Amino acid sequence: MTAPLHEPRPGTPDTQQGMRRRNLSRVMHSVATDGPLSRATVAQHIGLTRAAVSTLVDELIRSGLIEELGPQRPGRVGRPGSALVVSRSxxxxIGAEVGVDHLAVCAVDLSGEVRARAVRRVANRGRAPGPVLKELSVLIREVTARAEREGLRPAGLAVAVPGLVARGTHTVVRAPNLDWHDTDVSALLPTPAEPRSVLPLSVDNEANFGALAELWLGEETPADFLHVSAEIGIGAALVVDGKLLRGTRGFAGELGxxxxxxxxxxxPCGGRGCLEQYAGEEAVLRAAG
Structure with a gap:
């Protein structure tokens, strides 16, 4: 679940705090990508001194982001280092998806492992957004509770939808296969009774989230690729130079x-002869009889 490091913008003066945060990110990324690793090996990977890496590691351990497993490869000559891995606790x-024929929620730890999951088959086409999101919130609470019993701390909620989401907002401008228009997910998703359990929310097109997952978690994923999501609808997301190409309003990639x-x-989008009418799941099933 670790994303590529973000470099400072050209012309932006660096700060000691900014350097520390980037070095923490570099240590975390190294352990997440290549762990288990000793502190000495991490220092070699990222080009910092062992003393500097040890200080950063201690901070990440206190934050519950990484943990030590004990001596690494004890058969080696010399004193073995402790193996560092991403913390399982x-x-x-928390990822949630509104599909045309289902609702799904999962909890993913820092290593990318799905630790809890719930799926409900339900026909959402034509349903009002309020009841759908209320039903989704029940699954979110269920999965969140299971994750907490596993010792995890839910840190954020991402909701994927099969439609156009206005850039930088939580608003589904149009989801033709759901018949949703100008739907503010944050306003309709029920808020938990306990304020501390409210998670930071992001809402995006399901193909965009799929492309980011391929970019961050895929093995040897290229920096430039087209991700196509084909189920009842057909979505796509374009990644260029390791970054998601969203377009001016955030609507890039609506291939279907x-x-x-x-x-x-x-x-349903209002057009005629769209790709979904020939290659979408329902069109394929009709053609197959």
Whole structure:
């Protein structure tokens, strides 16, 4: 679950705090990617002194982000170092998805392992957003409680939707296969009774989240690729130079509603002959009888 490091913007003066945060990120990224590692090996990987790395490691251990397993490869000559790994009881991300025919929620730890999951098959097409999001919140609370019993600390909530999400907002501008329009997910998602249990929220197109998962968790994923998500609808996300290409309003990648036959059948998006009308799940099933 570790993302590529963010470099300071050109012309921005560096600060001691900024350098410390980047070095903490570098240590964390090294352990998450190549662990278990000793402190000495981490120092070699990122080019810092052992003393500096040891101080950073101690801070990450106190924060519950990494933990020590004990001596690494005790058969080696000399004093073995303690093996560092990503903590199994640290922060966890909560991911939720609103699909046309299902609701799903999972809890993922810092190593990328799914530690809790709940799926409910339900026909959401044409349902009002309020009841759907209320039902989703029940699954979120269920998975969050299971994650906490595993010793995890839920740190954020991401909600994936099959539609266009206005850039930098929680608003689903249009989800044709759900028949949602201008829906503010943050306003309709029920708030837990305990204020401390409110998680930072992000909302995005499901294909965008899928592309980011491939970018951050995939093995040898290239820096430039097109991620296509094909179920009932067809979505896509374009990653260029290791970054998600969102477009000016955040609507880039809506492949399923590109007209391939302008004289074709009407589409829920309002267009005609869109790709989904020929290659979407329902179209394929119809063609197969």
């Amino acid at each position: 640290g922060p966890a991300g 509603h590109v007209p391939v036959r302008p004289e074709g059948p009407a589409c």
